[in-house]
Amino acid sequence: MNWGFASSFASSSSSKNSSSMRTIPSQTPRNHHQKTQQQQKQQQYIEPVTIRTLLKVKPNIANNTKIKPKHLNIKESNIVVSNNEYQFDSIFDVDSKETEFYDSITDNLIDDISKGYNTTIMTYGPTSSGKSHALFGDPDSTNDGLINHIADRLLFPQCEDNLKTLCSISMWELYIDKVYDLLLNNGKPLKVHVHGDHIRDLHQIHVTSPIEIKDTLKNGYKNISPLHHSKSQIFVRFEVQCIDRKDDVTRCSSITFIDLCGSDLLTKQNASKLSSDDIKKFNQMIYLLQNLIKTLPEEQSTNSSHFKDSSLNKILMDYLGGDTKMTLVVAIDGNTGGYEDAVKLGAKAKLIKNYPTMNKIGLNAKRKMDLLVQDMNVKEQNYLAKINLLQTEIKTLKTENDSTTNSTSNSLENALQENSKLKLQLESLQQILGTMSLANPSSSNKNEMNEHDELLKKLMSTCEDVANLQLSVDNGKHINRKLKKQIDANSSKEDVFETMNSTLLKQIQNQEKELEELLTANASLQIEFENLRKVSNSRKERITHLEKILKDLQNHNVQSSSPGKSPKHLPSKLATKVDSNSPQNHSLFKTSSKTSSSSTSNSNSNLNANTSWSVRKASTATITSTTSQDSHTARPIKRGINLHSVRVVSESTIVPEHSP
Ligand SMILES: Nc1ncnc2c1ncn2[C@@H]1O[C@H](COP(=O)(O)OP(=O)(O)OP(=O)(O)O)[C@@H](O)[C@H]1O
Numbered sequence: 026m027n028w029g030f031a032s033s034f035a036s037s038s039s040s041k042n043s044s045s046m047r048t049i050p051s052q053t054p055r056n057h058h059q060k061t062q063q064q065q066k067q068q069q070y071i072e073p074v075t076i077r078t079l080l081k082v083k084p085n086i087a088n089n090t091k092i093k094p095k096h097l098n099i100k101e102s103n104i105v106v107s108n109n110e111y112q113f114d115s116i117f118d119v120d121s122k123e124t125e126f127y128d129s130i131t132d133n134l135i136d137d138i139s140k141g142y143n144t145t146i147m148t149y150g151p152t153s154s155g156k157s158h159a160l161f162g163d164p165d166s167t168n169d170g171l172i173n174h175i176a177d178r179l180l181f182p183q184c185e186d187n188l189k190t191l192c193s194i195s196m197w198e199l200y201i202d203k204v205y206d207l208l209l210n211n212g213k214p215l216k217v218h219v220h221g222d223h224i225r226d227l228h229q230i231h232v233t234s235p236i237e238i239k240d241t242l243k244n245g246y247k248n249i250s251p252l253h254h255s256k257s258q259i260f261v262r263f264e265v266q267c268i269d270r271k272d273d274v275t276r277c278s279s280i281t282f283i284d285l286c287g288s289d290l291l292t293k294q295n296a297s298k299l300s301s302d303d304i305k306k307f308n309q310m311i312y313l314l315q316n317l318i319k320t321l322p323e324e325q326s327t328n329s330s331h332f333k334d335s336s337l338n339k340i341l342m343d344y345l346g347g348d349t350k351m352t353l354v355v356a357i358d359g360n361t362g363g364y365e366d367a368v369k370l371g372a373k374a375k376l377i378k379n380y381p382t383m384n385k386i387g388l389n390a391k392r393k394m395d396l397l398v399q400d401m402n403v404k405e406q407n408y409l410a411k412i413n414l415l416q417t418e419i420k421t422l423k424t425e426n427d428s429t430t431n432s433t434s435n436s437l438e439n440a441l442q443e444n445s446k447l448k449l450q451l452e453s454l455q456q457i458l459g460t461m462s463l464a465n466p467s468s469s470n471k472n473e474m475n476e477h478d479e480l481l482k483k484l485m486s487t488c489e490d491v492a493n494l495q496l497s498v499d500n501g502k503h504i505n506r507k508l509k510k511q512i513d514a515n516s517s518k519e520d521v522f523e524t525m526n527s528t529l530l531k532q533i534q535n536q537e538k539e540l541e542e543l544l545t546a547n548a549s550l551q552i553e554f555e556n557l558r559k560v561s562n563s564r565k566e567r568i569t570h571l572e573k574i575l576k577d578l579q580n581h582n583v584q585s586s587s588p589g590k591s592p593k594h595l596p597s598k599l600a601t602k603v604d605s606n607s608p609q610n611h612s613l614f615k616t617s618s619k620t621s622s623s624s625t626s627n628s629n630s631n632l633n634a635n636t637s638w639s640v641r642k643a644s645t646a647t648i649t650s651t652t653s654q655d656s657h658t659a660r661p662i663k664r665g666i667n668l669h670s671v672r673v674v675s676e677s678t679i680v681p682e683h684s685p
Contacts, residue, residue, distance in 0.1 A: 076379060131179060138280070145281045152255050152286075153255075156354070191268070196242070208230055274387060315366070318374050322376035
């Protein structure tokens with residue numbers, strides 16, 4: 026039977042809930058590990074609470090005694106295992122009563138449920154450590170266990186008329202990776218979803234009394250397959266709706282009981298009826314659960330998650346680090362040992378933070394006003410605290426400013442002192458004026474006043490004159506200073522100009538000297554040029570003369586080439602010229618080219634003249650290129666002008682024989 030109301034308040038963590046009706050935000054993030062939801066929580070300022078951890082030690086049942094096992098080292102809320110100390114919120118040793126354990130959980134639950142918080146109680150520990158016994162009691166005896174204890178005390182209070190409680194139960198089993206609805210017993214496994222409500226279509230039974238709860242639980246428990254015993258997790262969930270008629274408010278909350286399977290790993294020996302594949306899956310599930318609890322405290326800050334690792338971890342998403350107030354009961358059997366890992370894990374789970382939210386629906390106007398007033402009071406307190414802070418800040422600022430204000434007050438005092446001095450001076454002046462007026466006793470009071478006024482006027486006019494004069498003097502001084510500055514600037518300029526002038530004069534003198542030198546050099550060059558021109562003219566004439574002679578000789582040679590004619594018939598001058606073409610004369614040219622003085626030894630005047638001419642020719646051969654007529658001689662051809670060898674020959678030395 027599925028109760029209609031159940032879906033409306035089935036799970037405060039369900040997104041299906043009408044959150045718009047809630048006055049207090051009850052966004053209950055199913056997976057706080059998702060970043061966005063965690064951010065939402067931070068935005069809502071939900072106070073995180075750590076998981077409450079209890080350690081329950083199974084009593085020695087065999088002897089029906091409550092003797093503490095020897096090796097079990099428990100000190101108040103600490104247990105020492107292998108020299109390591111682990112802390113729990115409470116430890117229920119073998120000698121503690123079952124009711125103490127129940128009450129310690131129920132007392133907290135009353136407060137949480139009345140406020141509309143979701144709560145979870147989960148048991149964990151080795152096989153046969155008393156997990157199921159703690160929650161369900163002994164089905165064969167009067168010992169009801171924690172669930173029925175809560176049902177009796179919390180869910181159906183008898184005394185309060187204004188309170189009405191609606192309650193529904195769902196019960197299911199997770200066996201490795203399959204979910205079975207224990208209240209239906211049709212043997213069909215349900216689907217486990219990755220997001221949102223992990224298990225849907227669960228059968229819910231509306232219960233109205235503790236007896237109904239007890240019966241429902243018994244029936245559900247019977248539906249657990251014997252094959253699954255110790256290897257499955259049992260979930261029992263109460264959806265509770267408390268209607269407070271006095272405040273006209275409905276609080277929705279859930280209480281979930283999770284009886285985990287034994288934390289021991291399966292082997293072929295202790296699980297002979299299971300397939301090796303199931304054993305493998307089971308062991309992996311246990312390992313992943315342990316890993317989740319170990320790493321979750323760190324993962325909550327990094328937002329990574331192992332929740333998707335297994336079906337069990339997926340379902341536990343809502344509880345470990347979820348929106349529920351959680352109590353973890355670690356059950357151990359002190360006599361059997363092998364509980365170290367469970368103790369370690371329990372101590373680690375204490376670091377996991379949950380983010381529970383209150384779920385309230387439908388407040389009346391008065392209640393709303395009360396809440397508003399409460400909010401206003403809180404705000405007022407905050408503002409008052411802020412005001413106090415600001416006041417202290419003002420005080421500190423004032424003390425800092427005191428030092429600066431002292432300096433300004435000192436300057437003000439000085440100004441006041443100067444003012445008083447000036448006042449005294451004014452008074453003395455007035456006294457002087459009074460004495461001046463007293464010095465004239467014959468005048469009447471009116472006359473005295475007039476005179477006094479006149480004197481004052483005169484004094485004022487003279488003061489004005491003095492002031493004007495002073496001003497003109499000041500102006501004059503100012504102008505004088507300006508002029509002085511200008512004069513200084515001009516004098517410095519003058520110095521610069523003088524230095525420039527002197528340098529220019531020096532430059533001019535140097536240029537004049539250079540000009541003179543150039544002029545003298547020019548004059549000498551002109552003389553040299555004139556001489557050279559004369560020499561060239563005389564040589565031109567001589568060349569033309571020689572060309573004539575050469576033509577004559579050629580003509581003569583043509584005639585003499587006929588037989589019977591000898592060169593003896595030539596005139597003496599021509600004969601000499603012909604001889605000059607002989608090798609002997611050629612040697613003479615050679616020697617004379619070395620020095621002109623050697624040619625002076627010839628006795629023959631004509632020859633002397635010719636020889637000296639030849640010498641000159643040889644020496645000037647460097648000036649003129651050899652003519653075509655000279656080409657038949659053995660003389661070496663010299664081209665270009667060797668100015669070093671150019672000699673100015675006086676006209677007297679050049680005596681061409683046939684000069685015009
Ligand atoms: N506090 C207790 N008082 C009396 N008997 C107890 C107590 N705790 C456990 N027992 C008994 O011990 C046995 C094992 O207990 P239980 O089944 O609760 O262990 P478990 O941890 O749930 O085991 P499993 O892991 O197999 O589910 C049961 O017979 C139970 O009656």
